[in-house]
Amino acid sequence: MNGGWFMKGKRLRSFAAAALSLGLAAAMVPGMVAGPEPAAAADQSQWRMVWNDEFNGANGSAPDGSKWNLIHAGGGFGNNELQYYTNRRDNSYLENGNLVIKAQKEEFGGHAYTSAKLTSQNKGDWKYGRFEIRAKLPYGRSVWPAFWMMPTDSVYGIWPKSGEIDIMENRGDQMNKVSGTIHYGNDWPNNVWSGADYLLPEGQSFADDYHTFAVEWEEREIRWYVDGLLYSTKRDWFTPGAAFPAPFDQRFYMQLNLAIGGPGTPFTGWQNPDDSVLPQRMYIDYVRVYERIGQDTGGEHVTADYAAGVTKLSASQAKIYIRPVTAARYVDVHYTVNNGIQQNLRMANRNGTWETTVSGLKAGDKIRYWFTYEKNGPQYDSPQYTYTQS
Structure with a gap:
């Protein structure tokens, strides 16, 4: 997807031009990226699951509201999309261990189609990790399913300066292909994107069966996978x-949605939808988030009480932070560096985020840390976490 306004046209034209200039169009083969990098297997033994939704609730029930926000809005979303996203069970519900997102032809809110979009913003937000979905995709002209990530805080400004990570996008009339992309750089029209495609073998379709789509996002590298096979690295x-x-x-936070493109939507080919194939359903078996084992370089830890982690500030400094869900009167941090002398400090409150800076670090130093925090009177201790300075 695209968090900016009216950008898919530039992206589509640029992608085609880049492919032709590099001679990549002829290089697209099953199980491969449109480019020189061969598919390789993922090593999932290095990751520990820290968040998940298996969608095992009662049939017909709503998605878990403690994990997901349901968007209720229309307006084209910067791509001249035709759907109105609703929070009704008509468009999103649990069924037989799946989340179902259904797009249908229906007049609603001044739009000719309805569908659903879920986000984890302020309920599941992370810096770095492995983000994975297992899903069976819908099909049809102008159908556009996506699993993607947007910045929680937009620290660097509006799209695309604060970034966008597209884990999986599919064009519904090209059912053997999915795309993975990052967006970044200057304001439109001087923005930049970088992406690749993954192709199934001839005759296969992402609508026929479930497949896994994942991204591994680390400090200086982002990798894309389909069914455990690496197909792109940035x-x-x-x-x-x-x-x-x-x-x-x-x-960043996660987004799941099923859009309907129209004649003004470049990604889906500037076409009118094929109403004869509607309704269409995207079936999502699970969404899982992992952090790297023994190499925590800043992944956020999210609990019912707080979100906490460490941010690298420089080669020699890192910031330990905790953001309580309920406003705390005080938070203390306890930490060691390389199992040295334990430090016990009252943290500084900066607009609801409590922070402490650790200095004198070098690459490979390991911080072990935990918190003591106040919540509605009583005092609580967190589990211990680790961070390795990169």
Whole structure:
């Protein structure tokens, strides 16, 4: 998807031009990216699951409101999309261990189609990790399912300067292909994107069966997978006025949606929808989030009480932070560096986020840390976490 306004046209034209100039169109083969990188297997043994939704609620029930926001809005979303996203069970519901997102032909809110969009903003926000979905995709002209991430805080400014990570996008009349992309750089029309496609073998369709789509996002590298096979790696991006790896060094949240493109929507081919195939359903078996084992370089830990983690500030400094859900009167942090002398400090409250800076670090130093925090009177201790300075 695209968090900016009226950008898919430039993206589509640029993608085609880049492919032709590099001779990549002829290089697209099943199980491969449209480019020189061969598919390789993912090593999932290095990741620990820290968040998930298996969608195992009662048939017909709503998605878990503690994990997801249901968008209720229309307006084209910057791409001249035709659907109105609703929070009704007509468009999103649980069924037989799946989340179902249904797009249908229906007059609603001044739009000719309805569908659903879920976000995890302020309920599941992370900096770095592995983000994975298992899903069976819908099909049809102008049908546009996506699993993607947007910045929680937009630290570097409006789209695309604070970044966008598209984990999986599909065009419904090209059912053997999915795309993975990052957006970044200067304001439109000088924005930048970088992406790749994954193709199924001839005759197969992402609508026929379930497939897994994942991204592994680390400090200086982002990798894309389909069914455990690596097909794209990115190590180069930028944003104005900030050092690499900005903008992909801040918290992002997940989005799941099923859009309907129209004659003004470049990604779906500037076409009218094929109403004869509607309604269409996207079936999502699970969504899972992982952090790397023994190499925590800033992944956020989210609990019912708080979100906490460590942010690298420089080669020699890192910031420990905690953001309580309920306003706290005080928070203390306890930490060691390389199992040295334990430090116990009252943290500084900066607009609801409590922070402490650790200095004198070098690459490979390990911080072990935990918190003591007040919540509605009583005092609580958090689990212990670790962070390794990169």
